[in-house]
Amino acid sequence: MKVTMVGISGSGKTAYMSALYETLGDAGQNEAGFYIAPRSVQQFDKAILSVGDFSRFSLADKLKWPDGTQQTTVWPFTVYHNSRPVTYFDWIDYRGGILTEITDTTDTQEAPDMVRSEITDLASHIELSNAVILVADAFVLTYYPNIKEARHRSGARRIHEIFTTYSRIYPNRNLIFVIMLTKADTVDDKWKTDNYAPLIERGLEVFNQMVSLQKQNPSWEGCIVPVSAVGEGNVHRSVTPTEDIKHPFRSEDKIVGFPQPVNAEHVLFYCLGQTLKQMREEAGKSIRQREKELSEILKQAGLVNKIWSLIMRKPDAESIARAILEEKNKDYEILSQFETHIEPLLGKALERVRQIK
Template sequence: MKIVELGHTGVGKTTYMASMYGALQKGIEGFTLRASDKSDHTRLLELAKSIQRGKYPSPTDQRSEYNFYLQYQGKDVFHFNWADYRGGALREKQDSEQTQLLIRDLREADGIMMFCDCQALARGDSRTNQIGRIASFINNAINQGLDHPISLAIVLTKADLVEDIDESILSPLKGLIESIKVSELVQGAILPVACGIEPTNVEVPVLFALHVGVYLKAVYLAKEIEDHQKMAEYYEEQTKGIGGFLKELWDEFQGNITYRDLARSRMEKAIEKYKQYEIIIEPTQALSKYIYGEG
């Protein structure tokens, strides 16, 4: 699964990521997060500790990439890639390497996280957030040949510094919100967060984004199990009757693969997939319950 994170320089993405990672080390409803790279793990935890002391990281412009494992009850259940785009890619020309990479990643993404500075929205400043350019990138990705379900989280950073978040604040996002509503493949949410000494809701955007991927993996595994079982039953059926019995004897004598061999192979594959399904079904239900209040 690929998650793409984008937002203008200074909107608070690095602060969010570190705060989110720190919060998920403590566990949220049984879920934790593990960075594949130990240096990423160390860096993010150090940043999270600094943020809780009121020291925030400096804005950066380069694309960063991380690999994480979502864990449930201490076990790895889902691997995902996180591409973090900073303001540089949003300011560059359409044919620049960074911009082309962003366009490709957005089209391949299973989850998109768009970051907006809530304070800037409250004072009517859409330029600081570069909402028009970001929305254009996202609209192109979801309206031009999207062939798979994705999640789209509009993350409002610094929400604790805004007294009232109402529809007027969200007016610069109206076009994008309408695109989400009419799309059958996009599952969207507007999620205010606050990072700092007392982080609020920092785990929600990433768990919302991951829910789509984890759910689809569970659905896919269930379909694979069903297909293998049906084929095993079909092959087993071919061994019945005098004709099937004689063919099995002949194939066995000739050293050919028999229908019974094929049936056994399919059942073994079904059992293998079921073991994977067993690992992921409980986390899938737990995520649904946490995000939507349902199992």
């Protein structure tokens, strides 16, 4: 299972990893009984990929922000529920600058080797991902009154370009996506009323193309959720307007209270729960297909079939049926491994996320 996180530089991807560590990592405590831990695997053979040290993201230990993602990193995790392993997944965190380069580079052959390699890897990982997390800074979404400027400044426009192409190339492929509005604690109070309802509506307006793409693709499942790495009142933000059209404001965030992340775990719960749900549906289809094949083959079974098969040196209907039954049992076995975890994951996620219909 693969989950890929994509957002421009400064959108809060690395801070979200901190929130994930505090809520679901070694230090995390949550009522649902789920937690994640890195699993030991060999590194990818490409220089731009590395397996990081999850614990270095702890905000509670240092009370300062971690360094931003300078190098695309793959985090191999195991999900546990009440200390029992549920599933494995790879969490892929792309450096923010790649979003700019992938859309600004008109000819990838002219790009530097490292950039070209990252663009290729990003496309491959999105193609192979079960779920993608689209990261946008909630403060940026609300700072600019012009919706087109908000799309541009937040990276939504570039994300739209990528997934419009994805939809065109893979029209029938399943895709789970989460629009994650980071730094939700820094927006003006008017955006926070009714559990951030105005902020969510603004996010849907900014990401309107993703909403449209989901309506065009019945196999897509999407949601939107505001997230804070530290929680309300635990950061002091100072904003200074500038006269630079490229960077209209400068902001500085200082942690002033003990971090208490908001909604961080629900993003991952949605990704994993929906993916397991899709796997269950695929396994169910496979089982039903094998049952149909089994029924047809057993109709052909009998003494004449056995004799004819012996003469032709081909498997008889009963042998084929036994083989199909073995495959069916394997499907049941796979299904039973995660069946009981789907509803707890999705149920917890849906407490906070808003599904996109």
